[in-house]
Amino acid sequence: xxxxxxxxxxxxxxxxxxxxxxxxxxxxxxxxxxxxxxxxxxxxxxxxxxxxxxxxxxxxxxxxxxxxxxxxxxxxxxxxxxxxxxxxxxxxxxx
Amino acid sequence: xxxxxxxxxxxxxxxxxxxxxxxxxxxxxxxxxxxxxxxxxxxxxxxxxxxxxxxxxxxxxxxxxxxxxxxxxxxxxxxxxxxxxxxxxxxxxxxxxxxxxxxxxxxxxxxxxxxxxxxxxxxxxxxxxxxxxxxxxxxxxxxxxxxxxxxxxxxxxxxxxxxxxxxxxxxxxxxxxxxxxxxxxxxxxxxxxxxxxxxxxxxxxxxxxxxxxxxxxxxxxxxxxxxxxxxxxxxxxxxxxxxxxxxxxxxxxxxxxxxxxxxxxxxxxxxxxxxxxxxxxxxxxxxxxxxxxxxxxxxxxxxxxxxx
Numbered sequence: 001x002x003x004x005x006x007x008x009x010x011x012x013x014x015x016x017x018x019x020x021x022x023x024x025x026x027x028x029x030x031x032x033x034x035x036x037x038x039x040x041x042x043x044x045x046x047x048x049x050x051x052x053x054x055x056x057x058x059x060x061x062x063x064x065x066x067x068x069x070x071x072x073x074x075x076x077x078x079x080x081x082x083x084x085x086x087x088x089x090x091x092x093x094x095x
Numbered sequence: 096x097x098x099x100x101x102x103x104x105x106x107x108x109x110x111x112x113x114x115x116x117x118x119x120x121x122x123x124x125x126x127x128x129x130x131x132x133x134x135x136x137x138x139x140x141x142x143x144x145x146x147x148x149x150x151x152x153x154x155x156x157x158x159x160x161x162x163x164x165x166x167x168x169x170x171x172x173x174x175x176x177x178x179x180x181x182x183x184x185x186x187x188x189x190x191x192x193x194x195x196x197x198x199x200x201x202x203x204x205x206x207x208x209x210x211x212x213x214x215x216x217x218x219x220x221x222x223x224x225x226x227x228x229x230x231x232x233x234x235x236x237x238x239x240x241x242x243x244x245x246x247x248x249x250x251x252x253x254x255x256x257x258x259x260x261x262x263x264x265x266x267x268x269x270x271x272x273x274x275x276x277x278x279x280x281x282x283x284x285x286x287x288x289x290x291x292x293x294x295x296x297x298x299x300x301x302x303x304x305x306x307x308x309x310x311x312x313x314x315x316x317x318x319x320x321x322x323x324x325x326x327x328x329x330x331x332x333x334x335x336x337x338x339x340x341x342x343x344x345x346x347x348x349x350x351x352x353x354x355x356x357x358x359x360x361x362x363x364x365x366x367x368x369x370x371x372x373x374x375x376x377x378x379x380x381x382x383x384x385x386x387x388x389x390x391x392x393x394x395x396x397x398x399x400x401x402x403x
Contacts, residue, residue: 005199006387006390006391008189008192025189025190025254025255025258026189026192027189028189028198029390030387030394031394031397034390041178042185042186045175045178045179045182046262062128064128065126065128065130
């Protein structure tokens with residue numbers, strides 16, 4: 001590794017306790033510790049976070065946009081997975 | 096990330112173009128792994144690189160005043176602002192990298208003079224009031240340009256712009272407050288503020304780019320929804336909002352016409368500070384090499400940071 005090919009890291013920030021980490025962006029750094037420090041300076045300059053994850057970008061496996069339709073289609077014809085699919089008589093409470 | 100290979104026969108190409116056109120027409124965002132026309136990708140790389148370069152070159156004229164800021168308060172504000180500019184550059188370089196161009200390649204092109212940065216940063220900061228004029232006018236013009244970019248059709252660029260626009264507001268207000276303090280100060284301070292506004296007004300108007308009829312990239316960029324408004328439209332909007340702001344400052348805006356010959360000269364490299372800016376950028380990059388090397392050596396020794 002030379003200074004010109006620092007790996008890319010994806011940065012996830014938890015904005016406050018009780019919320020999940022959300023993708024904030026990416027940055028280059030030679031190792032995880034530097035990635036974390038750089039992420040602190042880059043993505044939380046205004047107290048935007050209470051916790052940061054950094055993940056090597058190469059560790060991310062993504063679904064392909066070309067398969068988008070076939071990949072997500074199976075959920076499309078299953079409206080019965082939603083509560084609004086069911087008709088309940090008027091006046092029934094707590095359901 | 097691994098990419099799934101696919102064929103590139105003509106029907107596929109036409110179908111992908113149609114899917115791209117439909118997404119843009121429906122105001123959906125294009126994301127990094129979506130198919131996109133080569134010219135769209137090239138246009139984005141050009142614009143995002145120029146934008147990123149402007150952020151980091153823009154650190155220079157303001158950093159010029161950090162050691163001479165008149166109070167600790169002003170110094171802390173200015174350092175935070177210059178640090179923000181570095182951050183904005185990094186957001187934009189990483190957004191540009193999603194298009195398959197490395198940051199290193201973009202920096203090389205900047206250093207070799209093969210990619211541009213905004214012409215505004217080729218003007219010198221002669222007095223402390225210039226720091227205020229940059230915040231109010233230069234950042235103000237940048238905000239006018241950038242707010243519509245938050246709805247740009249390319250997702251990573253739009254997201255970077257949302258973050259940048261939130262931070263730019265502080266930049267503009269600190270500049271305005273600085274000018275207000277000078278304008279209400281001694282006659283000499285007032286004159287200094289007016290002089291800074293007189294010098295930065297025209298270059299700020301040039302930041303919107305050439306007049307619409309001479310703007311080579313505009314029509315296509317607007318069709319792709321990278322750009323949402325024309326140069327002249329944004330320039331007009333900026334002029335309209337600046338008038339009342341100048342009144343409240345107790346300062347006047349110059350009257351007259353934009354000198355487009357000056358704009359062309361600065362673009363050609365003949366502005367007051369073109370050479371100084373790029374030489375300083377190269378020097379900073381070279382002098383930082385040992386820090387980058389040390390970080391790499393440390394990572395190697397501790398067995399982390401495997402190359403991607």
